[in-house]
Amino acid sequence: MSHKAMKPEDDIASQISKIDAKIRKCTLCRLHENRTNAVPGTGKTIDLDLMIVGEGPGRNEDAAGKPFVGAGGRVLDSMLREAGLERSEVYITNIVKCRPPENRKPLDDETEICTSHYLENQIELLKPKLICTLGATALKYFTDETNMAxxxxxxxxxxxxxxxxxxxxxxxxxxxxxxxxxxxxxxxKIPSVLKELTENSKQKLLP
Ligand code: SF4
Known part of the structure; x- marks a missing residue:
């Protein structure tokens, strides 16, 4: 019996699915104790320009197992659309994949365990041109900066x-x-930032 060779894009999608499956069963940190559903992430996995990273799932996301599906998600969708971007064109995930109790901020050890097992691998596989961080927790994780303003x-x-x-x-x-x-x-600003990143080397654009 002959098997068709797997295309690289199928391979990426299948590896992302494997990460999703691990996240859904994960018990590596205390946040698994109160979750209804873990929330791995959703969106485009091939030729990804933009990855959006928030803090962690809230009540609606925990119930649905999908990121940004509540009121905040509707705000995000409408703002993306206003900027000429559709959710299907981006990959959206969070720093931690399970809802912190009462929507508190993820603790340092939870962030460290979850990102080192999952977010880092998602970024490695998807290779986004640009990562848009939403809020102070994601900003701090990537850059150590804490000043949103x-x-x-x-x-x-x-x-x-x-x-x-x-x-x-x-x-x-x-x-x-x-x-x-x-x-x-x-x-x-994101579409023009992406255009510049496509046309220029990132070294020219970064501070
Ligand atoms: S938050 Fe991350 S590390 Fe913690 S249980 Fe959920 S998937 Fe696992």
Whole structure:
């Protein structure tokens, strides 16, 4: 019986599915104890330009097993669309894949265990041109920066050389209407940032 050779893109999709399956069964940190569903990530896996990384699943995401499906997700979708991007064109995931109790911030050990087992592998496989971080937890994980006001809407280099575009978490718009505008303006910059990254070497663009 002959087998067709596996195309590289099928291989990436199948490896991402294997990571998803491991995440759904994972018990490596305490966050598995209260989850309904782990939330591995969703989106495009071939020729990926943009990966979006938030903090962790909330109540709706925990119930659905999918990232950004609640009110914050609807804000994100509409802002992406306004910028000419569809969710199907990006890959969306979080720093931790299980919901922290009462939506608290992930603790350092939870972040370390989860990212070293899963997010790092997702990035390695998907090789996004640009990673957009949503909120302070994701910004800090990639860059050690903690000042959102100073670092939103600009390109940064991660600790291991990835290109990061930082903005606020969509949930922030429910606390402050002025942040809604800031977030929208930031997200609108992404297509031109991607175009520049395609046309120029990243060294030219990074600070
Ligand atoms: S948060 Fe990450 S490391 Fe912790 S149990 Fe969930 S998948 Fe595993």
């Amino acid at each position: 100073k670092n939103h809407g600009r390109l940064l280099k991660s600790k291991n050389g990835l290109v990061i575009f930082s903005t606020y978490h969509p949930a922030a718009v429910f606390r402050s209407n002025s942040l809604r505008q800031v977030l929208q303006e930031d997200i609108k």
